[in-house]
Amino acid sequence: MKRTKMMKKILIVALLLAGTLQTFAQQDPQYSLYMFNPLGVNPGYAGSREVLSAVLVHRSQWIGLEGAPETQALAINTPLKNKKMGVGLQIVNDKIGPKTVQTLTAAYAYRLKMGSGKLAFGLRGGILNYNYDWEKIEYKDEGDVIPNTAAESFILPTFDFGIYYNSRTMYLGLAVDHINRAQFNLIEGQDTIDSDARVYSNFTATFGKAFVINDNLVIKTSILTRLAKTAGNIDVNSSVLFKNKILFGVTLRTTGVLVFMTEINLSKSLRMGIAYDADGSKVARSTSGSFEVFLGYDVGLFKSKVVSQRYF
Numbered sequence: 001m002k003r004t005k006m007m008k009k010i011l012i013v014a015l016l017l018a019g020t021l022q023t024f025a026q027q028d029p030q031y032s033l034y035m036f037n038p039l040g041v042n043p044g045y046a047g048s049r050e051v052l053s054a055v056l057v058h059r060s061q062w063i064g065l066e067g068a069p070e071t072q073a074l075a076i077n078t079p080l081k082n083k084k085m086g087v088g089l090q091i092v093n094d095k096i097g098p099k100t101v102q103t104l105t106a107a108y109a110y111r112l113k114m115g116s117g118k119l120a121f122g123l124r125g126g127i128l129n130y131n132y133d134w135e136k137i138e139y140k141d142e143g144d145v146i147p148n149t150a151a152e153s154f155i156l157p158t159f160d161f162g163i164y165y166n167s168r169t170m171y172l173g174l175a176v177d178h179i180n181r182a183q184f185n186l187i188e189g190q191d192t193i194d195s196d197a198r199v200y201s202n203f204t205a206t207f208g209k210a211f212v213i214n215d216n217l218v219i220k221t222s223i224l225t226r227l228a229k230t231a232g233n234i235d236v237n238s239s240v241l242f243k244n245k246i247l248f249g250v251t252l253r254t255t256g257v258l259v260f261m262t263e264i265n266l267s268k269s270l271r272m273g274i275a276y277d278a279d280g281s282k283v284a285r286s287t288s289g290s291f292e293v294f295l296g297y298d299v300g301l302f303k304s305k306v307v308s309q310r311y312f
Contacts (some may be wrong), residue, residue: 038206077107097137126157234253237256247262257278
């Protein structure tokens with residue numbers, strides 16, 4: 001009887017941990033302003049902006065809902081002096097309910113001249129630091145209480161790979177995250193081999209194109225496709241850039257979300273943006289929606305022969 005109860009508790013832990021990891025929206029942070037932080041999507045992007053570029057992002061999802069996701073991210077990347085290689089660093093803090101994950105990764109990209117653009121192959125590696133606060137969980141049945149042997153924190157390795165091509169007005173990328181599919185113990189004393197709790201791989205494809213109408217008007221379009229073990233979605237964005245100063249755009253997500261966004265170029269180096277997600281799901285209807293903001297800063301470390309305006 002005691003063995004049956006313990007197995008039940010172990011199953012509950014497995015569902016809480018493995019279940020959240022298998023659901024794409026909860027496994028990795030989701031960004032509405034992904035086009036302004038491409039390094040967070042594809043490690044092959046490192047160095048593609050041709051300057052030292054830093055982006056700071058904050059996202060609050062389903063504001064007003066207790067335990068709703070909150071994410072902060074800092075991404076820095078730069079080309080090396082020979083322009084054939086790029087490097088990057090990303091720090092992410094992602095919190096949802098009782099779970100908090102801190103991610104620290106470094107990226108390397110090798111870039112080849114191809115036509116009017118460059119083709120890059122990127123690798124990224126680092127750690128995922130998981131922390132759980134089991135006391136934040138309320139139980140309807142006391143028999144379902146998480147056993148005190150459940151892990152409260154652990155660190156896992158993660159490795160990603162990406163291919164990225166970009167020119168002045170276009171980009172195309174394909175990336176896979178967590179290719180090592182790291183596995184971990186749910187309960188002390190349990191065999192990792194028997195556990196379904198793991199970080200599953202995600203696949204992301206991106207495409208963007210800028211149509212230059214004249215010096216004062218540019219239409220920018222982009223598509224992002226996410227695929228995971230149990231879920232996926234497509235984001236389709238269309239934006240209008242006025243005088244290379246201010247951008248307004250709308251994104252349609254196949255999960256029924258409409259995103260309204262804007263970007264302001266405060267100077268040649270400093271830019272900022274904000275997005276609001278209008279979500280029609282049952283969960284979102286009782287909240288104040290989802291907000292995301294970013295701040296970007298560019299520094300030219302090396303002399304560049306590029307004189308034409310870049311749009312990505």
